[in-house]
Amino acid sequence: KQEVTQIPAALSVPEGENLVLNCSFTDSAIYNLQWFRQDPGKGLTSLLLIQSSQREQTSGRLNASLDKSSGRSTLYIAASQPGDSATYLCAVDDYKLSFGAGTTVTVRA
Amino acid sequence: EAQVTQNPRYLITVTGKKLTVTCSQNMNHEYMSWYRQDPGLGLRQIYYSMNVEVTDKGDVPEGYKVSRKEKRNFPLILESPSPNQTSLYFCASSPPGQGGQPQHFGDGTRLSIL
Numbered sequence: 001k002q003e004v005t006q007i008p009a010a011l012s013v014p015e016g017e018n019l020v021l022n023c024s025f026t027d028s029a030i031y032n033l034q035w036f037r038q039d040p041g042k043g044l045t046s047l048l049l050i051q052s053s054q055r056e057q058t059s060g061r062l063n064a065s066l067d068k069s070s071g072r073s074t075l076y077i078a079a080s081q082p083g084d085s086a087t088y089l090c091a092v093d094d095y096k097l098s099f100g101a102g103t104t105v106t107v108r109a
Numbered sequence: 110e111a112q113v114t115q116n117p118r119y120l121i122t123v124t125g126k127k128l129t130v131t132c133s134q135n136m137n138h139e140y141m142s143w144y145r146q147d148p149g150l151g152l153r154q155i156y157y158s159m160n161v162e163v164t165d166k167g168d169v170p171e172g173y174k175v176s177r178k179e180k181r182n183f184p185l186i187l188e189s190p191s192p193n194q195t196s197l198y199f200c201a202s203s204p205p206g207q208g209g210q211p212q213h214f215g216d217g218t219r220l221s222i223l
Contacts, residue, residue, distance in 0.1 A: 043214040
């Protein structure tokens with residue numbers, strides 16, 4: 001059974017600092033890995049999807065890397081802003097999505 | 110606008126009173142699924158559907174039923190709700206095919222079973 005772990009559970013940084021969020025998974029036989037953002041009282045918004053054959057994916061200030069062999073993915077958010085405050089979830093797709101518990105990010109103005 | 114719509118958004122009800130949470134998507138997606146989100150446990154899949162009339166259990170199906178009679182709709186049914194089903198529920202959809210398709214989520218339904 002796939003186990004997905006996100007560390008740290010919470011993170012607080014001053015505005016402008018780069019964010020590094022970690023995700024690890026136990027079974028490397030995956031189709032893809034997705035990073036989501038969840039705002040309080042809202043659903044999940046897909047940020048980036050990395051297919052199993054890819055090493056990284058970029059969108060604006062966001063960059064996600066994938067190392068299948070070590071079972072790890074990292075989400076980098078450059079030059080953080082208060083609007084980046086949210087919970088970030090990673091999900092591994094190995095015929096169904098398995099989610100980590102998330103990292104709650106607070107960016108202080 | 111492409112979206113997944115859940116109703117109701119909030120519901121407080123009592124043990125044993127049957128309820129249905131509706132989910133509808135307007136993207137012609139084949140794949141739909143239901144998740145529940147609980148503090149410390151993250152999101153767990155309840156049921157999923159690969160297409161019309163094709164449904165299967167996820168990780169935590171006990172106490173729930175689903176049906177998929179039309180492609181756009183995937184209701185979640187709690188025949189006899191119990192307090193341990195108090196949770197935040199999400200419906201999601203995506204096109205078919207493994208590997209390259211991000212899932213789209215609804216805004217969630219917060220259920221409280223007293």
